[in-house]
Amino acid sequence: DQQVKQNSPSLSVQEGRISILNCDYTNSMFDYFLWYKKYPAEGPTFLISISSIKDKNEDGRFTVFLNKSAKHLSLHIVPSQPGDSAVYFCAAPQNYGQNFVFGPGTRLSVLP
Amino acid sequence: NAGVTQTPKFQVLKTGQSMTLQCAQDMNHNSMYWYRQDPGMGLRLIYYSASEGTTDKGEVPNGYNVSRLNKREFSLRLESAAPSQTSVYFCASIGGEWNSYEQYFGPGTRLTVT
Numbered sequence: 001d002q003q004v005k006q007n008s009p010s011l012s013v014q015e016g017r018i019s020i021l022n023c024d025y026t027n028s029m030f031d032y033f034l035w036y037k038k039y040p041a042e043g044p045t046f047l048i049s050i051s052s053i054k055d056k057n058e059d060g061r062f063t064v065f066l067n068k069s070a071k072h073l074s075l076h077i078v079p080s081q082p083g084d085s086a087v088y089f090c091a092a093p094q095n096y097g098q099n100f101v102f103g104p105g106t107r108l109s110v111l112p
Numbered sequence: 113n114a115g116v117t118q119t120p121k122f123q124v125l126k127t128g129q130s131m132t133l134q135c136a137q138d139m140n141h142n143s144m145y146w147y148r149q150d151p152g153m154g155l156r157l158i159y160y161s162a163s164e165g166t167t168d169k170g171e172v173p174n175g176y177n178v179s180r181l182n183k184r185e186f187s188l189r190l191e192s193a194a195p196s197q198t199s200v201y202f203c204a205s206i207g208g209e210w211n212s213y214e215q216y217f218g219p220g221t222r223l224t225v226t
Contacts, residue, residue, distance in 0.1 A: 043202050043217030093213045102154035
């Protein structure tokens with residue numbers, strides 16, 4: 001049973017528009033979340049994170065929103081650029097970082 | 113800083129062969145991880161090492177062994193490879209700022225077992 005779900009395997013967006021990537025989780029003990037971006041043939045790279053004491057965290061074009069009651073988080077990219085085309089994973093640490101649970105990823109394609 | 117490095121980048125094994133995947137980090141991080149990534153399944157933790165000399169099983173440890181040789185290096189060994197171990201393997205580390213959960217990943221090793 002997946003504890004972290006990303007129900008959209010893929011998403012296509014026009015350049016300049018907003019991309020919204022969603023992530024749902026089932027474990028109410030999760031109190032921190034991270035988003036990673038992955039290009040083909042490379043390892044994931046950290047993008048942005050959010051603690052459960054916040055409901056929003058912003059870094060440039062990237063904003064993560066957390067809705068604890070719905071056990072849902074979303075990553076907004078505004079404006080989307082072709083270089084944002086990648087697979088995006090959301091993840092949550094368990095046991096103070098002894099384990100991390102990753103979602104299956106969403107492939108974002110930003111069309112010029 | 114090279115960050116996290118992994119060798120080899122690609123490997124093809126026959127069923128029953130053994131091999132060791134190497135990982136090293138130059139960021140003086142304490143914790144290191146081995147993951148496998150399979151299509152549609154995200155990254156799954158194989159083994160974790162909180163510090164030199166300690167290792168713990170993750171979600172999918174069967175068929176693997178690990179060695180935390182020193183603070184820099186964390187190797188993953190397949191003693192008798194099976195086709196089910198065909199995957200992309202990533203090594204990661206953590207240990208910068210206190211209480212940071214940001215992982216740094218290597219470029220991956222793509223392993224095919226025939």
